Amino acid sequence: MTEARQIAKARRRTRWHIAVFLLPALVVYTAIMIVPLAETLRLSLDRGAEFVGLDNFRTLFGDPRWSDGFWNALRNNTVFFLIHMAVQNPLGIALAALMAVPRLRGVVLYRTAIYLPTILSFVIVGFIWKLILSPLWGIAPSALDLVGLKFLFAPWLGREGSALVAVSLVSVWQNVGIPMMLIYAALITIPDDVIEAAECDGVTGFAQFWRIKLPLILPAIGLVSVLTFVGNFNAFDLVYSMQGALAGPNASTDILGTFLYRTFFGFQLQQGDRNMGATVATAMFAIVLGGVSFYLFVVQRRIRRYQM
Structure with a gap:
């Protein structure tokens, strides 16, 4: 005792x-x-100093003065996220698989060059790319002209139909190093015994990656996906530095972050409203929380069952 x-x-x-x-x-x-x-x-939940319950949310979702901007920002944010999921993450996986090739020379140099933009300031990246894509003094027309593709150039940031895609691809360029490094870290932790057994069975090259390595790195891919979701639905800096607070042209690049900024702090003739700004922030929090919960309680469980 x-x-x-x-x-x-x-x-x-x-x-x-x-x-x-x-x-x-x-x-x-x-x-x-x-x-x-x-x-x-x-x-x-307040209006001034008075408690109003869910009235602010009814105004945000139902009043055209607020709802038109909110739903437009949410739609643009969804497109912004889907472009990252369709371009950034598959590209990151492909680059990580390439870096994991045992006999590849200059891996450290490649990893550093690809990851370097992620540590740069969003303001610097946005300003540089805005200069590059400028039809007046940018180098994009000259660069395309060198390869005979100048006819493809257009003022992408100044057109409603292409501005959001252009900003999204700039964001992909800056952040592709993050999924690359996370997936690369997962690939190099796969035991050598597993790879050797696959090679003994004649599974090599792309088939080895698809049938052996990819199922083993599914948790890392899921983590990359949820980080992409959270980061994109909290994005603000790059859009603001490239397109300004109004996220033009004609709010075609307006996302929830820029919409929240204008709502809370005001801009030009629009007066800031801290209660409606807090309402937008709460809606953003609910969207992110819902997406992360869906991953944790639905997607992650299926990944575990698949691996078992």
């Missing part, structure tokens, strides 16, 4: 030590995350 009591006391001491070490992180997280989130939720 004495030994059991001593063990129990030692465990209790350990638990107190854990609480002490976690306390600073918990305080910081509460100050910069929990408190602002709670205040945002409170503001979304």
Whole structure:
């Protein structure tokens, strides 16, 4: 009994030590995350100093003065996300598979060159690409002319039909290094025994990647997908630096981040409304929370069953 009591006391001491070490992180997280989130939720339920319940959400979703801009921003944000899912992530997987080839030379140089744009400021990237794509002083027309494709050039950022795609592809160029590195890290952790067994069975090249490696890196691909979702539905910087707060032309590149900025802080003749801004922020939080929950409770479970 004495030994059991001593063990129990030692465990209790350990638990107190854990609480002490976690306390600073918990305080910081509460100050910069929990408190602002709670205040945002409170503001979304108020109008001035008066509690109005869900009236702000009814206004946001139903009043044409607000709903037209919100649904347009949500639609553009969805397209922005789908372009990343269709271009960035498959390209990242392909680049990671190429980097994982054992005999490939210059892997470190390639990885560094592809990952480098991810550490650049969004403002710098947006400004540089805005200059590159400018029809007046940009180098894009000259570059296309060198390969005989100048006829393909158009003022993509100035056209409603192409502006969102152009901004999305710039974002893909900047961020493709993130899925590449995550998938590459998953590929190099696959045991050599598995690869050798596949080679003994005659499974090599693309068939080996498709039948052996891809199922093993599905959790990493799922993580990349959910990070892409969260990042795209919280995006703001790049669109703002390339297209301004109005996200032109004619709000064709307006996403939830820029719509939230104009709603909360105001812009030009539009006066800021902190209650409606908090309502937009709460709606964004609900969208992100719903997407992440869907991944955790539906997609991740199916991935685990598939691997078993």
